[in-house]
Amino acid sequence: MAKNCAKLYVFSAPSGSGKTTIVRDVLKSHPDFVFSISATTRKKRADEKEGVDYFFLSENEFLEKVSKGDFVEWEKFYDYYYGTLKNLVDDNLDKGLSSVFEVDVKGALNIKKHYPNSVLIFIAPPSIQELKERLINRNTETDDDLNKRIERAEMELSFKDRFDYVVSNINLEEAKIEVKKIIEMEILKENI
Ligand code: 5GP
DSSP states (O other): OOOOOOOEEEEEOOTTSSHHHHHHHHHHHOTTOEEOOEEEOSOOOTTOOBTTTEEEOOHHHHHHHHHHTOEEEEEEETTEEEEEEHHHHHHHHHTTOOEEEEOOHHHHHHHHHHOTTOEEEEEEOSOHHHHHHHHHHHOOSOHHHHHHHHHHHHHHHTTGGGSSEEEEOSSHHHHHHHHHHHHHHHHHHHHO
């Protein structure tokens, strides 16, 4: 029987670091990979779809799942809950499908604790100043949420050395190529 080479590729980065674009590119280059859809209590943005970008839950629904132990990990930040559903991760692993995660730094470290085979990739912004400008230009947050995200970015950056790989997103195209090389290398490792 073929060896199950499914892996967990876990991406973290401060908001506005280009993480979502890079994750989308990974999924485009690897149609056999699946995006691990998290649950959240934050409001759906205009361009997001239920069950595609997130499972959007009420706070009660989320906390019920917490009490049932349905999450591999969960965090509360910016007044909202975010969590990785255990059954989705395990279903994909059982099917032999590699998953791509987009979670915060603490979530990434917790995923690795449960699934030591996970590959943690940190996408670093060129500078905090540039990050602020990207977030302002993105214009998806209120001023209050924006300030919270910037404060959080500084905390997240302090975790980057605990990741398996750190990719600087100074130039988006170069960052995408670097990520592709990391994944190719990880796939090769599994096939040795
Ligand atoms: P956003 O609201 O911009 O979609 O996400 C805010 C933060 O929550 C990002 O850092 C994102 O990676 C993180 N996040 C999304 N899903 C999860 C999750 O399931 N667990 C954790 N710990 N963080 C998550």
